[in-house]
Amino acid sequence: MPTRGKSAHDVVIVGGGVIGCSIAYFLAAHHGIQAVILERDGIGSGASGNAAGELAAVGRHQYSDMYTKFILQGIAMHHELADEIMDTSGIDYLFSDITQVRPALNRSDVTDLQYQVQWQESLGLSANWVEPSELKSRYGWLSHKALGAVETVEKQLESYPFCLAMLRAAEKLGVTVKSGDAAKIVQLPGQIVEVELESGETIQTTNLVIANGPWAVALGASLGFTIPMKPLRGQIVHAALPSGFGLPSYSIFHDSNYMLPKASGALLLGTTDEAVGFNPFPTKEAERDILASVVDMIPPLEAASVIRTTACLRPSTPDDLPIIGQIPDSDGIYLATGHGHKGITLALITGKAIGDLVARRNCDIDISMFKLSRFGTMQ
Ligand SMILES: Cc1cc2nc3c(=O)[nH]c(=O)nc-3n(C[C@H](O)[C@H](O)[C@H](O)COP(=O)(O)OP(=O)(O)OC[C@H]3O[C@@H](n4cnc5c(N)ncnc54)[C@H](O)[C@@H]3O)c2cc1C
Incomplete structure (x- = not known):
């Protein structure tokens, strides 16, 4: 079993959409942790590669002041990091x-x-x-x-090139992609999480991030809790x-x-x-x-x-807010999903927040309103 730190399987991220790729990038760029992204289809093959790519805080949806400010913070990160991501990846996503x-x-x-x-x-x-x-x-x-x-x-921006740029930038920092379809998650003693693939293969890790878009519901169910998404x-x-x-x-x-x-x-x-x-x-x-x-x-x-x-x-999700954070009472299992209409806009801020959490670092981003427990569906 790998020890926490630099081992390739120290962190496994299920889902190679924009959220999974961004988390992998921030873990590598800010914390030197090289995650494995587990993707069953193609990178950006879900909504992430097919979205319109508009980054606006106010528009057809009117959100609360707090959530709107969070979205604005997410857009500010796009401004701040676009050149860095495009330079590192070599992909111009037309920001x-x-x-x-x-x-x-x-x-x-x-x-x-x-x-x-x-x-x-x-x-x-x-x-x-x-x-x-x-x-x-x-x-x-x-x-x-x-x-x-x-x-x-x-x-x-252009959604698919953006998603690919996040991945390429992460790969240049040591992140790898594994092809596989996560079927079930089992929490083992000793802070070990096991991911069972449809192929029968199993992967063990000390930190698992569930970032596979709407399909996260099934992985939550395999752990015994409901994600209302x-x-x-x-x-x-x-x-x-x-x-x-x-x-x-x-x-x-x-x-x-x-x-x-x-x-x-x-x-x-x-x-x-x-x-x-x-x-x-x-x-x-x-x-x-x-x-x-x-x-x-x-x-x-x-x-x-x-x-x-x-x-x-x-x-x-029922309240249109994402679910971002550690699963209560779990050892090293995190959720980053439910971004609805705003996943491209919120990719960087989500990546940074989860990256800091997984690395057990203080995070200057307030994600308290995005806890799964707000739905009262934990068993
Ligand atoms: C028409 C449309 C337009 C949009 N326009 C915008 C926009 O302009 N601006 C904006 O901010 N947002 C927009 N969005 C929203 C945005 O696209 C999503 O919120 C975002 O892409 C979600 O990203 P994700 O990584 O969570 O999920 P996804 O992109 O769905 O990625 C999940 C990945 O996980 C993989 N996966 C699933 N299950 C498993 C498994 N069991 N094992 C391994 N891999 C698995 C999938 O193959 C997929 O690649 C739009 C969405 C739509 C539908």
């Missing part, structure tokens, strides 16, 4: 600015959005209310039905514009619908929030619904053609 326009399409939107402007300002964020008379000249793609809009400048399918239409159109220089978001031009030249139209179990397949129905809604809000998209539609599963 860039994008103007975000949130239109009011009815009177109640006007009230909500004007309140949001004040709230954003109270958080120290810059947000402007654009009057309807200015919309046509500034945001000509938007329907003339809009009664005003909030404009902000946000960050975005469900997969929430989201679909994105990848669209192309006819020649001569040119990609708009701003994004437009309203409820679940959005148009997001990417720095790569791609045009993403979203999305859905579907509770359909572990079904990761795109549907023609969702594609039609997304197109109908975005064309209504952004008429020039009528001319867009569909390249493909993708679907993936968000790990979604």
Whole structure:
């Protein structure tokens, strides 16, 4: 059995999504601990490699002040570390600015959005209310039905290259990936955790991080506790514009619908929030619904053609907050999942927090509101 410290199996992370890769990176970069990432499919093959890649604290979801501040801290870490991660990994994940326009399409939107402007300002964020008379000249793609809009400048990135960059940077510091499907976790005496793979192989470790997205529920059950989390399918239409159109220089978001031009030249139209179990397949129905809604809000998209539609599963908790921390009464078992709509945004802050916890170091990030025990489902 490896001793705690530098041995390759001192830390095992189940899940090679953006959360698992980020934890591995911080463990290696900040603590010199080289974890093994256990991944059953491909790195970033879940939501992490298929997400829109928008990093905004305020948008279609209105979170509590505390959670919004945590998200802002997460975005600040992206600003701080983007160059370091891109340099170490050699992967440019196109971390860039994008103007975000949130239109009011009815009177109640006007009230909500004007309140949001004040709230954003109270958080120290810059947000402007654009009057309807200015919309046509500034945001000509938007329907003339809009009664005003909030404009902000946000960050975005390319999700799959970002996930790969986290992995490559971690690998350069000694992290390894093992192919395998974790079926069961057993806590053995002497602070040893055993992971049983579907293949029958077993892996022992002194620190296990469960970071396998919505599938963490099954691993929790094998340990005898309930993780109240469900997969929430989201679909994105990848669209192309006819020649001569040119990609708009701003994004437009309203409820679940959005148009997001990417720095790569791609045009993403979203999305859905579907509770359909572990079904990761795109549907023609969702594609039609997304197109109908975005064309209504952004008429020039009528001319867009569909390249493909993708679907993936968000790990979604009842209160929309992630689950980050040590499992109570366990010896060396940690959870990092449930990031819902914000996993790309919160990847770095989660990676640092769990890295510090596993290394038994003081952590300057407050993760007390993300404990599993808040649900009262521990046995
Ligand atoms: C349509 C859509 C758009 C999104 N857009 C954004 C966005 O713009 N900004 C943002 O911040 N967030 C966004 N998200 C949310 C974000 O994608 C997720 O919160 C995040 O990717 C979750 O990462 P994860 O690493 O926890 O899970 P995942 O990406 O699901 O990774 C889990 C990994 O674990 C592996 N795995 C599962 N079970 C096992 C097992 N038993 N053994 C071994 N390996 C296993 C899987 O193969 C997978 O690779 C979006 C999500 C969707 C669906």
